[in-house]
Amino acid sequence: MILGAVLAGGRSSRFGSDKALAELDGHSLLALAVDALSGWCEHVVVTGRETAPAPTLPDWPRADMGPLGGLAAAMRHAQDEGYDHVLSCSVDAAFLPDDLLERLGPAPACLAAQPVIGLWPTSATAVLEALLHSEDRHSMRRFADLAGARLVEAGIAIPNVNTPEDLAALARKG
Numbered sequence: 001m002i003l004g005a006v007l008a009g010g011r012s013s014r015f016g017s018d019k020a021l022a023e024l025d026g027h028s029l030l031a032l033a034v035d036a037l038s039g040w041c042e043h044v045v046v047t048g049r050e051t052a053p054a055p056t057l058p059d060w061p062r063a064d065m066g067p068l069g070g071l072a073a074a075m076r077h078a079q080d081e082g083y084d085h086v087l088s089c090s091v092d093a094a095f096l097p098d099d100l101l102e103r104l105g106p107a108p109a110c111l112a113a114q115p116v117i118g119l120w121p122t123s124a125t126a127v128l129e130a131l132l133h134s135e136d137r138h139s140m141r142r143f144a145d146l147a148g149a150r151l152v153e154a155g156i157a158i159p160n161v162n163t164p165e166d167l168a169a170l171a172r173k174g
């Protein structure tokens with residue numbers, strides 16, 4: 001069983017407003033990410049915010065730890081609930097490839113260019129929790145390394161929405 005985890009906290013300082021709620025084709029980036037993961041996962045959770053179109057979890061061990069705090073919350077929940085894996089993505093990664101799960105399997109693996117998009121065995125939860133208490137606690141690449149993740153190519157470019165201009169460019173492409 002795979003639990004999908006949308007990492008949707010952060011400050012959106014470059015975007016200037018909550019980018020999870022920014023819309024593309026009439027849908028929020030948050031809703032698009034939840035929908036995308038729902039295609040591969042039995043259930044999807046959203047971390048780092050209180051309201052979402054899916055159940056939410058507070059970051060672990062506290063807010064403002066960055067994406068790894070959201071991943072840790074999802075991993076702990078997944079392990080406690082008997083899931084084998086977590087499929088993670090950030091809310092600002094638009095257009096995940098249709099064959100994402102095939103590319104990422106077998107776990108652990110993550111995208112070379114965007115390691116926040118990864119397939120993680122829930123057995124890596126303790127490693128992640130220990131990392132979050134170390135000075136490397138903001139390093140997604142360090143977690144990928146410690147978890148023994150393969151770095152895989154996405155096959156297509158996955159645009160990151162950091163600024164309003166990034167979103168406008170995606171809207172223009174249709």
Ligand SMILES: Nc1nc2c(ncn2[C@@H]2O[C@H](COP(=O)(O)OP(=O)(O)OP(=O)(O)O)[C@@H](O)[C@H]2O)c(=O)[nH]1
Pocket residue numbers: 006007008009010011012013014015047048049059063064065066067068069070071090091092093162
């Ligand atoms: N759950 C959770 N997700 C986060 C957190 N920080 C960032 N993210 C997500 O991780 C992705 C990458 O975040 P960044 O672009 O580095 O940071 P940001 O805070 O969203 O944006 P900037 O303030 O412009 O850097 C985004 O999709 C965020 O939603 C956090 O503390 N908790």
